[in-house]
Amino acid sequence: MRIVIADDEMLMREGLARLLGDAGFEVVGRAADAPELLRSVRLTDPDVAIVDIKMPPSHTEEGLVAAQEIRASHPGVGVLVLSHYLESVYAMRLLQEHPERVGYLLKERVSDIAVLADALRRIADGECVLDPTIVARLLNRPREQSPLHELTEREREVLGLMAEGRSNQAIRERLFVSPKTVETHIRQIFQKLGLTGSADSHRRVLAVLAFLRTP
Amino acid sequence: MKPRHVFVLVGGLGLGLGSLAAARAAPAGSLAGASTLAELVLVGAGAALVACGVAAWARRPGSRFGPTLAAAGGAWLAAELNNPQVGSPLLFTIGLVASAAAPALVAHAALAYPDGRLAGAPARAGVVLAYACTLLALGLLPALAFDPGAQGCTECPRNLLAVADAPGFVESASRVGLVLGLIWAPALAALALARVVRASSAARLLTAPVLLAAVVYLALVTATYAHGVGRGFLSNDTVDHRLWLWQGAALIGLALGVASAWARGRRARTRVARLVIELSDAPALGGLRDALARALDDPSLEVAYPLEPGRHVDARGRPVALPDAGGRAVTPLVRGGRPVAVLVHRADLLDDAALLEDVGAAASLALEHERLQAEARAQLDRLRASRARTVEASDAARRRLERDLHDGAQQRLVVLSFALRLLRAHVGGEAAGRVDAAEAELRDALHELRELARGIYPAVLVDEGLATALDALAEVGSAPIKIEPLPDGRFAAGVEAAVYFLVAELVRRADATGVRVRAQRAEDRLLVEVDSGGDLDGDVVDLEDRIGALDGTLVVARAPSGTTTVRAEIPCGS
Numbered sequence: 001m002r003i004v005i006a007d008d009e010m011l012m013r014e015g016l017a018r019l020l021g022d023a024g025f026e027v028v029g030r031a032a033d034a035p036e037l038l039r040s041v042r043l044t045d046p047d048v049a050i051v052d053i054k055m056p057p058s059h060t061e062e063g064l065v066a067a068q069e070i071r072a073s074h075p076g077v078g079v080l081v082l083s084h085y086l087e088s089v090y091a092m093r094l095l096q097e098h099p100e101r102v103g104y105l106l107k108e109r110v111s112d113i114a115v116l117a118d119a120l121r122r123i124a125d126g127e128c129v130l131d132p133t134i135v136a137r138l139l140n141r142p143r144e145q146s147p148l149h150e151l152t153e154r155e156r157e158v159l160g161l162m163a164e165g166r167s168n169q170a171i172r173e174r175l176f177v178s179p180k181t182v183e184t185h186i187r188q189i190f191q192k193l194g195l196t197g198s199a200d201s202h203r204r205v206l207a208v209l210a211f212l213r214t215p
Numbered sequence: 216m217k218p219r220h221v222f223v224l225v226g227g228l229g230l231g232l233g234s235l236a237a238a239r240a241a242p243a244g245s246l247a248g249a250s251t252l253a254e255l256v257l258v259g260a261g262a263a264l265v266a267c268g269v270a271a272w273a274r275r276p277g278s279r280f281g282p283t284l285a286a287a288g289g290a291w292l293a294a295e296l297n298n299p300q301v302g303s304p305l306l307f308t309i310g311l312v313a314s315a316a317a318p319a320l321v322a323h324a325a326l327a328y329p330d331g332r333l334a335g336a337p338a339r340a341g342v343v344l345a346y347a348c349t350l351l352a353l354g355l356l357p358a359l360a361f362d363p364g365a366q367g368c369t370e371c372p373r374n375l376l377a378v379a380d381a382p383g384f385v386e387s388a389s390r391v392g393l394v395l396g397l398i399w400a401p402a403l404a405a406l407a408l409a410r411v412v413r414a415s416s417a418a419r420l421l422t423a424p425v426l427l428a429a430v431v432y433l434a435l436v437t438a439t440y441a442h443g444v445g446r447g448f449l450s451n452d453t454v455d456h457r458l459w460l461w462q463g464a465a466l467i468g469l470a471l472g473v474a475s476a477w478a479r480g481r482r483a484r485t486r487v488a489r490l491v492i493e494l495s496d497a498p499a500l501g502g503l504r505d506a507l508a509r510a511l512d513d514p515s516l517e518v519a520y521p522l523e524p525g526r527h528v529d530a531r532g533r534p535v536a537l538p539d540a541g542g543r544a545v546t547p548l549v550r551g552g553r554p555v556a557v558l559v560h561r562a563d564l565l566d567d568a569a570l571l572e573d574v575g576a577a578a579s580l581a582l583e584h585e586r587l588q589a590e591a592r593a594q595l596d597r598l599r600a601s602r603a604r605t606v607e608a609s610d611a612a613r614r615r616l617e618r619d620l621h622d623g624a625q626q627r628l629v630v631l632s633f634a635l636r637l638l639r640a641h642v643g644g645e646a647a648g649r650v651d652a653a654e655a656e657l658r659d660a661l662h663e664l665r666e667l668a669r670g671i672y673p674a675v676l677v678d679e680g681l682a683t684a685l686d687a688l689a690e691v692g693s694a695p696i697k698i699e700p701l702p703d704g705r706f707a708a709g710v711e712a713a714v715y716f717l718v719a720e721l722v723r724r725a726d727a728t729g730v731r732v733r734a735q736r737a738e739d740r741l742l743v744e745v746d747s748g749g750d751l752d753g754d755v756v757d758l759e760d761r762i763g764a765l766d767g768t769l770v771v772a773r774a775p776s777g778t779t780t781v782r783a784e785i786p787c788g789s
Binding site: 009059084085112137143144213 | 621628632636657673674675679
């Protein structure tokens with residue numbers, strides 16, 4: 001799999017490249033800021049670009065803006081945004097426009113090469129990826145009254161996996177259950193939460209996240 | 216009234232009576248003896264000028280206006296003393312010298328009105344020429360060469376100054392005086408007229424009656440000179456007589472003009488007296504300025520208080536700049552050697568310096584009082600600004616710290632986690648377990664660091680604004696947060712931070728039922744209400760500080776239902 005890395009911190013860039021290289025990924029481009037990243041994507045046409053959310057000049061959300069540009073101009077190139085922020089608003093900004101081939105992970109998460117490799121493969125396969133910590137936080141946020149309380153433990157688990165952007169197949173593999181069981185869980189969840197179901201797992205992510213983000 | 220004033224008054228009275236007697240004794244040789252009206256004009260104009268002159272002198276001993284005007288009155292009365300029937304050689308001689316002097320003295324007094332100074336070289340030159348003509352060419356020089364006896368005037372008293380008898384010289388000197396009179400008299404009249412036209416409105420009100428009367432008088436004098444120049448000397452034919460009567464009327468008008476200015480001054484003093492009464496009740500904020508504006512008859516009046524050299528504030532303690540020019544004058548009011556206040560007023564008020572002084576004196580206590588209040592308010596404003604700056608600086612420091620933690624420490628730790636991961640691939644056994652433990656520790660450190668940074672100053676508040684930051688707070692807070700729709704748009708960073716940290720702190724203190732946040736914009740203020748179920752744990756002083764630094768208010772109310780509502784009102788611009 002061909003990867004482009006954009007991070008203004010040289011140590012970070014090189015460390016990531018080395019990890020990916022060791023794990024069998026091909027790092028085809030490295031960039032220190034958004035313009036370099038866009039140029040590199042144009043030249044190398046990678047499978048996925050890994051983008052730090054903070055880049056020069058303002059070190060705020062340049063990565064998000066660049067990610068949206070790549071998604072708009074190169075629909076075949078996936079984007080994984082690495083961030084220090086747990087706030088779901090940044091992830092939502094990324095997913096809202098094109099909830100496919102994108103991912104939002106906490107930066108430190110990627111030192112676990114298994115997690116990183118999984119995320120990159122899912123993005124390359126067209127799924128979306130949302131950091132489990134953010135999902136857990138949304139699931140566990142303080143709520144006064146909510147239909148969430150009516151979900152069973154298993155249904156909560158399935159809801160969390162849906163929110164992470166996983167497909168039915170991935171959920172089934174995770175939980176070691178049959179396709180039919182997963183579908184039943186999902187139907188139950190949608191019914192209890194009052195959501196209109198959607199087979200499309202991309203759109204489903206948005207519906208689930210929107211629900212979870214309201215108190 | 217001092218002895219010298221009495222002396223001049225009695226002297227004037229004597230001159231008047233002597234002149235009248237002389238005129239009556241020989242009506243043919245006089246200007247005033249012809250009719251009762253003429254007698255009245257002679258005595259009326261002379262007495263009016265002397266009386267006004269003495270009064271002006273007594274009011275302003277330093278000004279030459281009063282004595283000059285009194286002298287003009289004397290000269291007017293002396294016009295009859297060169298009458299052959301005057302009886303006394305001394306008076307006769309005085310009459311010969313002084314009978315033509317009145318126009319020069321009147322012109323001098325009028326142009327020097329009211330402060331007694333002759334401003335400008337043209338005025339000074341004109342007045343000098345006028346004195347030269349009237350006292351020398353038409354007075355002393357002819358007197359020296361005039362022997363009444365030799366000229367066949369058997370009734371005339373002796374001319375004490377006569378040194379020769381030269382009728383030709385007398386006529387020449389007189390003619391020169393008359394011809395030059397045709398120059399200076401209209402010139403000084405024009406100068407007086409120009410002064411009326413150019414004066415400021417307040418000054419014009421004061422000086423115009425006097426100056427215009429002088430213009431009329433000098434025009435009549437010019438006509439008299441023009442009439443006499445063909446003949447070569449001043450006399451008392453019918454035309455002269457008529458012109459003289461009108462001159463007298465103009466002089467009476469001039470005296471009335473001087474008196475009317477005093478009447479206006481008395482009205483102004485009445486206003487000052489009313490001011491004193493008005494100020495005996497402590498006036499409301501701004502009331503003092505209004506009272507002063509009324510007393511000085513200047514609606515545009517401003518009062519400023521000196522705080523320190525070069526810095527002035529208004530009654531509310533707000534800084535004001537004093538004007539450099541532009542028709543505004545600045546008068547400091549001094550009390551006990553220290554400037555108490557500064558009046559910014561119409562420049563022409565300075566023409567009535569006495570009134571300005573009286574008003575300042577009448578209001579000095581009230582001004583001192585208001586100055587102290589203004590000083591206190593200015594100090595309060597400064598303190599508030601300083602508090603706002605302190606909070607701003609602390610916010611800026613928090614933002615910097617948050618950024619440094621993200622870009623510095625956190626970044627380093629992430630790189631470190633990579634290093635550990637790479638190391639982990641190359642070790643086995645017990646060492647692998649230790650690396651795993653170190654990685655777990657590092658993950659916890661990163662998590663804590665992230666929470667710390669977010670608590671210091673959430674990046675989302677800077678990037679996305681208050682509403683999003685409160686949403687994000689609701690995701691991580693310890694208690695539920697119900698946020699009703701917030702006003703659209705961004706607010707100043709200080710305002711957003713104040714509301715965010717207020718809500719964050721109240722969430723931290725809230726019980727499990729959480730808080731409910733309402734916010735709305737009311738014109739230029741942002742109203743925020745936070746309801747929470749239980750009692751607020753601890754006091755709210757630190758929250759008040761932050762809101763107060765923005766000039767806002769914070770009120771805590773406890774409803775009977777047990778709900779505690781914190782209500783903050785913050786100016787947020789418009």
